[in-house]
Amino acid sequence: xxxxxxxxxxxxxxxxxxxxxxxxxxxxxxxxxxxxxxxxxxxxxxxxxxxxxxxxxxxxxxxxxxxxxxxxxxxxxxxxxxxxxxxxxxxxxxxxxxxxxxxxxxxxxxxxxxxxxxxxxxxxxxxxxxxxxxxxxxxxxxxxxxxxxxxxxxxxxxxxxxxx
Numbered sequence: 001x002x003x004x005x006x007x008x009x010x011x012x013x014x015x016x017x018x019x020x021x022x023x024x025x026x027x028x029x030x031x032x033x034x035x036x037x038x039x040x041x042x043x044x045x046x047x048x049x050x051x052x053x054x055x056x057x058x059x060x061x062x063x064x065x066x067x068x069x070x071x072x073x074x075x076x077x078x079x080x081x082x083x084x085x086x087x088x089x090x091x092x093x094x095x096x097x098x099x100x101x102x103x104x105x106x107x108x109x110x111x112x113x114x115x116x117x118x119x120x121x122x123x124x125x126x127x128x129x130x131x132x133x134x135x136x137x138x139x140x141x142x143x144x145x146x147x148x149x150x151x152x153x154x155x156x157x158x159x160x161x162x163x164x
Contacts, residue, residue, distance in 0.1 A: 034139040034156035035084045035163035037149045038124070040131050043068075047150035050089075050162050056134060057089050058100070059110045064132055072114035073126045073135035081120070081136050088163055089136075136163070 037053065039045060045064060048056070055061040062070055075081040077094055086092055092100060101113035117123045123135040124146065139156035142148060154161040 035136050036139045036156045038127050039134050041147045068132045071130050071133040073123050074114035076116045
């Protein structure tokens with residue numbers, strides 16, 4: 001009986017120690033990933049200011065150089081990428097964003113809001129397939145061959161990168 005009690009005590013101790021270590025490691029690494037702005041690899045643009053990015057996503061700038069139409073790809077409500085984009089790029093709430101695009105369409109300044117894609121993978125595929133596309137994905141989803149734009153001279157993960 002004493003041996004079983006000792007084993008139970010050791011299991012309890014090991015479990016508690018494991019939980020403490022897991023909570024410490026997750027507390028130290030619980031940083032949210034930056035939002036990476038990606039474009040088609042054939043796009044000549046390598047860098048944008050945050051102000052230019054705002055103009056693009058608000059539909060105020062509709063063409064890349066060379067008259068290539070900009071195709072806005074956006075994640076749906078509730079996604080991490082949309083939350084960051086609404087806060088930093090649009091500086092709007094979800095309802096303000098919806099109202100903004102309804103007003104823009106009613107004034108004939110746009111024909112539709114940005115195309116909503118339901119996964120980071122769909123955004124990556126859309127950007128790769130459409131020459132004028134631009135999309136935002138989590139920096140953790142970046143893969144080799146993707147063209148990531150510098151925003152205000154910085155890439156995701158660098159100091160002073162604005163999209164986080």
